[in-house]
Amino acid sequence: MTGINAKSWWRPRPASMIAACLIIAGLILSNTSWWFFILVGLGIFGPGLLREFGALRDKDEFQSRSTHRAGYHAFLAAGIIAAIFVAYNRSGERNLKEPEELATLFLVVLWFTWLLSSLLSFVGAKRAAVRILIGYGAFWLLFSAASHITEPAALLMEGLMVTGPFFVLAFLSRRWPRLSGFLLIAATAFFLYRFQWYEIGRSGLVNQCVVMILFLGPLLASGIALLTVRPALEQATER
Secondary structure, X not given: OOHHHHHHHOOOOHHHHHHHHHHHHHHHHOOOOHHHHHHHHHHHHHHHHHHHOOOOOOOOHHHHHHHHHHHHHHHHHHHHHHHHHHXXXXXXXXXXXXXXXXXXXXXXXXXXXXXXXXXXXXXXXXHHHHHHHHHHHHHHHHHHHHHOOOOHHHHHHXXXXXXXXXXXXXXXXHHOHHHHHHHHHHHHHHHHXXXXXXXXXXXXXXXXXXXXXXXXXXXXXXXXXXXXXOHHHHHHHHO
């Protein structure tokens, strides 16, 4: 996709803006009742359903093919995770303490895989990495604000330590993509060790996997994508 087309694809559409508002509202209101989380599902999957039924026609043929391809990638990722969990749960006496979190896990896997595949197809590795970092930085900032809305000191600390690196590395990725790629992979390894997420199964297995995907997934995926950047090809795409 050329730079002009890439920019036009990222121009906000009414359906995308409404979907984003539904997702944000669902995340915030879920603190009062988890029934409001249905709004998140409507925001994520609603536009796709409308497009499949022909009620929404805001994508050209190339965009539709790329979106469907991303959906197939999400299907493969969710299928692999499902097979692993079936094998794990039936290979011996297992005690999943949070089986209700399985739905959250698969929702995260589907959405994350689809988002990553769509971004790479539409805008290329560098632009995709920058947008993923900014998007996830904003997501975690919103999550932190909702969790510590009455604790400004904790919100400030978590904002600097957790969400700050996303925005800093997004800025660095524009000029030094490969350096940022190495830093992102190193940051992934550091957080994996720091929070001992490598000890899979020690407690809350399903919830632990969800947190790893949401927090480490963007870092690792963006780092790998940035390491594949070819300067000459990226410059030609941006023209």
